[in-house]
Amino acid sequence: MPGDSEQRLARPMEASEVDLVIDYFHQASPEYLNSLGVDPSRLPERAPWKAAIERQFALPIEQRKAFLVLWELGGVPVGFSTSDKITFGREAYMHLHILRPEHRQAGNGAFFVRQTARIYFEELRISRLFCEPYALNAAPNRTLQRAGFKYVKTHETVPGPLNFHQPVTRWVLEKGAI
Template sequence: MVDYFVGASDEALLAMGVDRAKLPRREDWITQALADHERPAESRDRFYLAWLLDGEQVGHSSLGNIRPGHQAYLHLHMWRPELRRSGVGTRFLKLSIEFYFKKFDLQRIVCEPYAENAAPNRVLTKLGFRLIGRRRTVPGPFAFEQEVNEYELAAPLTASQ
């Protein structure tokens, strides 16, 4: 995951809403991510799921600002450009979302993609996320100020509800 961002072109980072100058040094980022990974899932800063296709990692999703039993913020990336618009990322994200709802007993998942990045906006809508609004913000520690679309997805009803 770290190498995906560190190795990305300036153009790719810009399209994602990421400011290269805000990225941590690779070694520092890996150290922090590994230390966070050692903590119990419910107390991590971020929880990652790798997307593997034929044994190769092709993308990832993650949750941040996790409040078990309540909500969390979703992040998603399809690393391989040739797989974009193929439906693979949509299938991976659907599975990721199902896992996150169960793992953290979430009531809702929120996602705030860069408004100018059409791909995640399209996928979220396809998976049933509801557009709440649009606002200008700095959506994360590595982002520049930008317009984001805020989406939410409520937990699916279970047989006991």
């Protein structure tokens, strides 16, 4: 178990913290974005992107199209999850990112994914949580399995507005399974 200075916490992100998400994508190399299935040319400029996220924070939870969760290690932000394709009361899709390589592959991702799933189940009142990572990106696929998600299928699609057309692997976590 990690000590106090390494205490891991997933919690709903504040509107004042969204620059972290934009910085993560804007500072990433094209090669890194490509490994996530993200097309660098599809990243919005900071101002409209931030405004769009802030509009989501202003909405009642039942009307949100996105919900964000921050991941902290010893009180320091080390990653985040976003959720989209939300059908309030039913289902949503999540994404997972640890900001820096030194915080990856140490069990943090699987731990944060489980904590985050509990937040989404509760806040969005959903009974099923999906995640659909790029099929060629081993890290999220392994992490979702480790966190208790079940494999559904592999198919080709454009999974979101930042992505290129790609094979994706669909995973699901049922509320009762966590």
